Amino acid sequence: MNEHLKGLIITTLGVLFVVPDSLFVRLIQAEPMVTAFWRGLSSGGLILIGLLLFQKGKGFGPVLRAGWPAVIYIALIGFTTAGFVLAIENTSVANVVFIFATMPIFAAIFERVFLKQSVSLRMTITMIFVIFGMGIIAYGSTESEIASWKGDLWALSVSAAYAAALTAVRSLKDISMIPAIPIAYIGAAFILAFFTSPMEAAQTQWGLILAHGTFIAIATCFLTLGPRYISTAEVSLLILLESVLAPLLVWAVLNENPGTWALAGGTVVIGALIVSNLVVMLRPRSTKRVKN
Template identity: 50%
Template structure:
């Protein structure tokens, strides 16, 4: 199996495991910060235990040696882990995942600012298409049930924070950031604990809580490993699967109608990113074939 095939498979399954994330938030009968605590504590604690058992403390030291990039990565991952749950509790699942789909746009802007990477005409056209799509989603929040502008803004913050963490990880690509994810999730769980009520979750809900944590653990580990073996365009195309599947899952399981504005705006965002990444991938394949 080639590195590219391995990377595609790992990333694909990582995306599949993250698809039910927002649905779990809807199904668990607890406040947002309590759900965030269990989500982060389970994923962070288990991944830290797994790393310590198999590799000792060296992976943690390797991440910390990257200095400010480790700090940016962990703040971005940890904060987005909390805000994602709060965003889903305030607005519709479709709004959240479509807005977070704009993550590549933030990543490109951050790469331009901090890594001095140029913005191509393709990138500028993508941004020009994505922004109106996000505006349509935000406009529709006042018209759609279960949607709110506050939740949309938090989802936008999640997108920006996660993009910042990925940009930092790209700068230190030889270092695996799985240990950084474990530290970030564990620290975020401790930070949110004083505001959560973890022991008030109904006993019959604990299987859902544990399943939620397990899905996040698997998706986080796989998405920290897989993209190291494939191009950013391939990652971008695979991640768009969540934007399509998560709203469909919420629609089927809990009958959450995303609303016409969200479907139009989300379609513009996902369509623009799909075309942009597909064009980039085709160009790279042509250049390799020469």
């Protein structure tokens, strides 16, 4: 198996394992911060165990010596643990995953502001369409009983945090950031423990909690390893699968209809990103190096 095919398979598996994330949040009957606590502790704990078994903990040293970029990355990823749950609990799953698809737009903005990288005409046009799609989703939130602008804002903040975290570690390409994930997740759970009473939920729903953590742990590892072997455009296209499959899964299991406005806005957002990434993938290799 060549490395490109390996990257496609690993990344696709990562996306498929992350698809049920929002469904688990819906199924677990607990306060949002309790769900966030167990989401962080279970997935972070499983990743930590895996690192200790397979790497003997050797990967933590480089991360801990990486300075402020690693600190910023850990803090932002930790924030997303609670932010994701709050988003799911306060608006429709469709709105959340469609808004998460805007992550490349935030990444381009942060790279322009902090890394002084230029924004291509392709990305500028993509941003215009994405903002238009976001406007449709926001309007739909005022017309839907299951959607709310509060949850949309949480989803937007999580998307921005992920993009900022990835921007922060752009200079750490030679360091595997997988060991930073359990630090972020378990650290977030430790903070949330001061504001929650999580044990009651664990006693009655430990199976769901463990399954949730397992899916997140596997997805996190695969989505960290897979992109090493394929292009950013290919990764972006594969990750968009979640935006399509997650609302359909929740719709099928819990009968949560995304609504016409969410579907319309999501189609604009995802369509714009698909076209943008296909332009990059189909561009001649020599040109790709010059313009991206």
